[in-house]
Amino acid sequence: MNPIDHKDQPGEYRAAVFSEVQRSLNFRGEAPADPAFFLGNWVCRFGRDSLEQSVPHCYRSFFPDGTAPARAGDGTWSTPKDCWKFNDDRSFSLWSYVEAMPEYGIEQPTYSEDCYHVLIKSGEEFVLFNGDGSLVMVYARTKA
Numbered sequence: 001m002n003p004i005d006h007k008d009q010p011g012e013y014r015a016a017v018f019s020e021v022q023r024s025l026n027f028r029g030e031a032p033a034d035p036a037f038f039l040g041n042w043v044c045r046f047g048r049d050s051l052e053q054s055v056p057h058c059y060r061s062f063f064p065d066g067t068a069p070a071r072a073g074d075g076t077w078s079t080p081k082d083c084w085k086f087n088d089d090r091s092f093s094l095w096s097y098v099e100a101m102p103e104y105g106i107e108q109p110t111y112s113e114d115c116y117h118v119l120i121k122s123g124e125e126f127v128l129f130n131g132d133g134s135l136v137m138v139y140a141r142t143k144a
Helices: 010-025
Strands: 038-044 056-061 070-071 083-086 094-097 111-121 123-131 136-140
Touching: 010 111, 010 123, 038 083
Parallel strands: none
Antiparallel strands: 038 056, 038 136, 056 070, 083 094, 094 111, 111 123, 123 136
């Protein structure tokens, strides 16, 4: 597996991060085997205490064509052009759509990729987390 981000280090460090995320969420989890698992509608909560939050951070759908639109739990934003991919090394990529911003040297619309470790808790929940476990997103399957 390639490093997820600049904080990720293979070997003992990565194993310790996995252990801490698993301990803090109180589940061991498994690496997914099939990208079809992710298809559908999900509610996302941030943080290790995310299972106890009453307000979701966002609702996100993962479609077979690679699109992953999201909207804020409080309705303040939406990202209809985001994308996703379950990578060959069993990491998970989310691409955020970025509008052209010539004032910042971005002449054409583009995407910004964030790559995460992923563990499945059950058929109804999974977690994404970054290289040092400081960003944890818990997804639970939903109907809408």
